Amino acid sequence: MTTNAEWMALEDETQLATYKKWPIALAKGYGSTVEDVEGRTYLDLYGGHCVAFLGHNHPHVVQAIKDQADQLLFYSNAAYAPARARASARLARMAPEGMSKVFFINSGAEANESAMKIARKATGRANVVAVEGDFHGRTLGALATTWETQYRKGYEKAFGPVTFIPLGDSETAREVILREQPAAVIIEPIQSMGGMRTAPVEYFQTLEAACREAGSMLIFDEVQTGVGRTGAFTYAQLIGVRPHMITLAKSLGGGVPVAAVLIDDAVAAKVGYGEQGTTFGGGMLAMAAVDAALEVVENEHLSQRARFIWDTLEAGCRERGLRCQGAGCLMGIDFGQPVGPIIAGLRAKGILTGGSADPNIMRLMPPAVLTAEEIGSFFAAIDEILVAA
Numbered sequence: 001m002t003t004n005a006e007w008m009a010l011e012d013e014t015q016l017a018t019y020k021k022w023p024i025a026l027a028k029g030y031g032s033t034v035e036d037v038e039g040r041t042y043l044d045l046y047g048g049h050c051v052a053f054l055g056h057n058h059p060h061v062v063q064a065i066k067d068q069a070d071q072l073l074f075y076s077n078a079a080y081a082p083a084r085a086r087a088s089a090r091l092a093r094m095a096p097e098g099m100s101k102v103f104f105i106n107s108g109a110e111a112n113e114s115a116m117k118i119a120r121k122a123t124g125r126a127n128v129v130a131v132e133g134d135f136h137g138r139t140l141g142a143l144a145t146t147w148e149t150q151y152r153k154g155y156e157k158a159f160g161p162v163t164f165i166p167l168g169d170s171e172t173a174r175e176v177i178l179r180e181q182p183a184a185v186i187i188e189p190i191q192s193m194g195g196m197r198t199a200p201v202e203y204f205q206t207l208e209a210a211c212r213e214a215g216s217m218l219i220f221d222e223v224q225t226g227v228g229r230t231g232a233f234t235y236a237q238l239i240g241v242r243p244h245m246i247t248l249a250k251s252l253g254g255g256v257p258v259a260a261v262l263i264d265d266a267v268a269a270k271v272g273y274g275e276q277g278t279t280f281g282g283g284m285l286a287m288a289a290v291d292a293a294l295e296v297v298e299n300e301h302l303s304q305r306a307r308f309i310w311d312t313l314e315a316g317c318r319e320r321g322l323r324c325q326g327a328g329c330l331m332g333i334d335f336g337q338p339v340g341p342i343i344a345g346l347r348a349k350g351i352l353t354g355g356s357a358d359p360n361i362m363r364l365m366p367p368a369v370l371t372a373e374e375i376g377s378f379f380a381a382i383d384e385i386l387v388a389a
């Protein structure tokens with residue numbers, strides 16, 4: 001089989017029909033580029049769903065995975081392992097000060113579930129405050145704190161009580177947190193699916209202060225914003241706010257599925273043996289990938305690159321009168337018209353981008369290795385599409 005159509009037909013025969021897919025079958029990736037089975041290349045500004053922050057198939061990560069695969073693919077947390085010890089130490093060193101405990105799991109949703117479970121145990125409370133517009137994952141607990149009813153409908157009774165507060169309204173946030181004294185307040189600091197909406201630093205400071213006053217745990221869902229993507233290792237560090245827990249996934253393994261919860265030392269001290277656990281969390285292959293990916297983030301100064309990419313993209317948007325929001329390699333561009341046809345037009349020109357819950361906002365989650373020249377080709381394609389329209 002050699003064509004996109006043939007592979008699409010074979011996959012559709014057996015895959016549960018739950019994803020709307022682009023009509024391409026991808027076979028290769030390198031840097032900001034992916035290639036389909038027919039050899040056509042695409043500039044990946046969608047970043048493999050926000051995973052490829054290091055670029056696709058970063059050679060250092062690929063080599064680390066190959067080396068680990070030669071040694072030991074997997075053993076569980078029943079035993080210690082050099083790969084896990086190294087990855088954990090590096091991650092704790094890059095984490096905000098005083099958050100030196102790490103719990104590894106396998107996906108973003110699982111990371112949020114784990115954080116909320118820790119919060120419930122540590123506080124002895126069950127309710128959670130979440131933020132309108134947030135996305136936290138598809139497992140039942142994470143889903144209960146996800147705003148869009150298209151994801152949540154039919155599963156409302158799956159979790160303890162959840163109260164949603166508006167993003168950016170400090171007064172309401174403080175009032176609700178002090179009144180409800182929840183186990184946790186969970187927030188996606190930049191709402192990616194929500195169109196890259198965020199709030200002023202003062203809002204996050206209010207959440208931190210109110211949580212400390214109410215004895216509630218503040219959880220930053222940094223599944224997308226973490227690992228250097230917004231210009232610092234975590235968004236919490238970028239804005240100087242200190243949550244009790246931070247969840248990471250997406251870019252953490254450089255393309256290998258893995259997630260982590262960073263936990264405040266005082267909170268971690270309340271977690272006992274057997275309270276959290278997963279077979280595959282902290283497995284050697286994933287740990288080798290994490291250690292190598294974090295080394296690349298540090299050595300190649302990817303946070304700095306993320307800021308350069310933001311500045312270059314933002315300047316291009318400004319020239320065209322397009323408003324953008326987000327930070328670093330997470331950008332929402334408001335076209336003031338539905339972006340569906342523009343996204344399809346870009347894909348036809350070999351450029352992958354994403355939509356969001358706001359039909360007018362296009363999402364870019366590009367790799368940090370994106371060049372000024374590649375950004376130029378994105379805007380040239382946008383100009384052609386807008387002129388033709």
Ligand SMILES: Cc1ncc(COP(=O)(O)O)c(C=O)c1O
Pocket residue numbers: 106107108109110112135136137138188192221222223224249250
């Ligand atoms: C902010 C955020 N949190 C959690 C998740 C869930 O992560 P996963 O799909 O790995 O379970 C996602 C996934 O897109 C996300 O964007």
